Structures are given as C-alpha cells and as structure tokens.
Amino acid sequence: MEPILANKKLKIKKPNARNMVENVLEQFNSAADSIKLHPSIRKILSITNNEIIVHFPVKMDNGDVEIFTGYRVQHNNALGPYKGGLRYHPTVDIDAARALAMWMTWKTSLAGLPYGGGKGGIQLDPSLYSQSELERITRRFTYALGDNIGPEYDIPAPDVNTSAQTMAWIADTYMSAKPQTQRSMNQHVVTGKPVGSGGLEGRDRATGYGVFLTIKFWAEKNKVNLKGKTFIVQGFGNVGYWAALFLEKEGAKLTAVQDAFGSIKNANGIGVDSLFNYMQSNKGSIVGYNDATEMDNKDFFGTQCDILIPAALGNQITEKNAADIKAVLIAEGANGPTNVEGEKILLKKGVTIIPDILCNSGGVIASYFEWLQNRNGELWQLEEVILKLEKKMKESFMKVYDYSKTKKLDFRTAAYCMAILRIEKAYIQRGIFP
C-alpha cells in the first residue's frame, strides 16, 4: 500500500518499509524452520492480529486545519497485552508498523515478559511543528485511537521522535476521557512517562544501558577488555546517547557519530556529554561540533572501529555497505537496522551481531517495571530498577548465548528460536478458540 499523504508539510522520502516486513518474516521463517515450529502457529505468527489506521484533524497555530494519519498495529497477544512504541516520522506507514510490531512480539517473549507486540505512530516530520501543535496532534491521535489502546490491552511507549512528554500527554488525554472514579486505574496506559507523572526512575537510560550491558556480557564471555576499544554510533537520541555514555564510562572511545543531519568523526575521541550538550543547543543536530570533523554520510559505516552501534532507523546496514564495516561487534540499539542480505555478508566476515530483540530489550523491560509500579501503586528507587534490569538482561543474554553455542546458530536465529518457542508453548497449552 502506498503511504497516504497525511498533511501538506509532509515530504515522504521513499520508505524502505516493505523490506522491513520481508526482513522480519525472513528472520522469523529461518528460526521457525530451525525449531520445526508447528505449521498452524507459523500461520498465526506470520500475520498481525489488528491494524488500526486513523485520519484525524488538528488545528495549527495559524488557524489552519491539517489532517494527519496515525497507525497502531497489534501483532500478537498470546503472552499478554500488546506492547510497543509510537514513532513520529515521515517513514511511518502500515508496513513499517507491521514489521516493528512483529519485532516487539519476539522481544517481549525473549525477555520473558507477560506481553505481546504492537507498534505505531504518526506519519509526520515533528521538526516542522511547534510544541503546542505537537501536543494537540498527540492528544487528538490518542482520542482517535480510543479504546484500541488500554492499560490491560495495548500499552504504547516512546520511540523515534517521541518522548516522556509525549507519553504524559497521551496518559492525560486517555485518563481524562474516563469517568472520574477510574482515572488513576488507567495511568499505565503508556510507559516511559516523566518520573513526576507515574514514570519510572531510570526508564530514560534503560534501553541504552541495556545495549551497553549486552556489549559488556559479550566482552566478558570473549575475554575482551573494553577499555581503549573504539566505537561508532548511528543515531544520537535516547538510545545512542545513553549507550555511548555507559561505554565511555567503561573506558571505550567514541570516534564517529551520525544523526539525521550529518556525520562527524575524531579518531582521538568525542566526549559523549560534551556532544550531547552541543546537540541540545543546536536544534538536535550534531553537525558543527567543534571537536570533530565532518565526514560524508556514505563513509560513516566504513569508519575504523571495534564496535558499531546502529541506534537510529531500520534497514541501515545492507548489502550495499556491510562489506565496508570494520567493527567486529555490532550491537543493534535500533529495531531492524540490519537487513538479511547485509547480515549474511557480516556473518561470513566473522562479525558478531547482538540482535535488536535482545540488545535493545532494556527499554521494554523497564517499561514492564513501570507498568507494575503503576498497577501496584508503588514508587521504585533507581538502584532497585538498575539491579532488576541487570538481572533480566543477563538472563536473556545468557539464554541466547548458550542456545547459540549448543545449536551452533548465530545470535539472531538463536534469539528468535527462544522467543518463538515460548509463544508456541502458550498456544499448545491453551489451544485455539473455539
């Protein structure tokens, strides 16, 4: 399906989202073959349960009305309520939402959480709207989704270009539409909220910290000292920044960064917090940072380094650039950053890939803690959150590591096998209604 032109400001760059669905299905089928997945369950998991598309009007600051298109895809809920982020980006469409929702099903299953998978967002470029326009767009989208989301049914969270603030607007709108007596029971309709509004201490850093932890566990298993190792990061937002910060604290050196505006490098190292402060004062862009030189975007992945962290969008590492990559380890902070053809080239070269559904699962694990906290009327301390997150990430990493060694599989296939086996078990125990 061609993306619908949602509003006049939108210029859609040709999305490669269809490849994302093909990609996730190819990854799924390869793991399904490996575990000889029950054919009926393969059929169920190959499609999405529900796909919601809403068109809704919003008044702009100048009084004009624009129409926006929002999506929510619910892939599977065999293990619990649908869970997954909302993205605001021109490439959001039904195919991207489908692929991302499927990845969420595998991710929540692998992490051992009582959730299924969902994903969605709005097709727009948020940099073209004022803060008050974004608030009205978010509130009207929430209203349009209505009870297609809910604290025990489908629980969104932040993703690309959405934040704790976005989640606070969604929670407030959703709760305001409920009777007075039920409002507080609905706070956990979203996770990733600000700490003052039901959010969890540490949710902000959880995904990036989890990315760092998987790198650390891999280094421990392979007797690699991270001190002095070099790394490059694509995407310097929530995931990229926190992952880089924790790696820097461990003694590794950030030598190149790419964001939506351009790429920079410095072989002597780029200070993570210094770049972050610069970016915040520079309308979210890393370009022009004075302690690094600009480089061509197309040369970024070929930069000499030990570790590569893709933490931006899907389909970034492909057959076109995989051969250039110098890193020995790729830690997938983003969802779906490596396509199947790119991965084949990398595995042949002996590169290890820590797959997205394991590598960036710290975010959804912390979201689960936030959900529990809200449901039980508790407030958790940061130390408690970090300890619980480390324990869960380690369990997941070791599970995948051991399975990959025993079955002689790459990490991604091993992770998929573990995730799918858990869902298969639930279906076999419960059967198919009626």
Ligand code: NAD
């Ligand atoms: P974000 O909006 O905070 O940051 C996105 C970053 O990517 C920005 O630096 C942006 O400039 C950059 N970017 C955008 N388009 C780019 C392009 N074409 N080339 C290079 N850089 C580009 O988003 P985030 O929350 O950090 O999410 C990043 C990735 O991590 C996404 O794939 C998301 O699905 C995944 N993820 C996020 C979370 C989370 O908790 N936020 C959890 C799991 C996975």
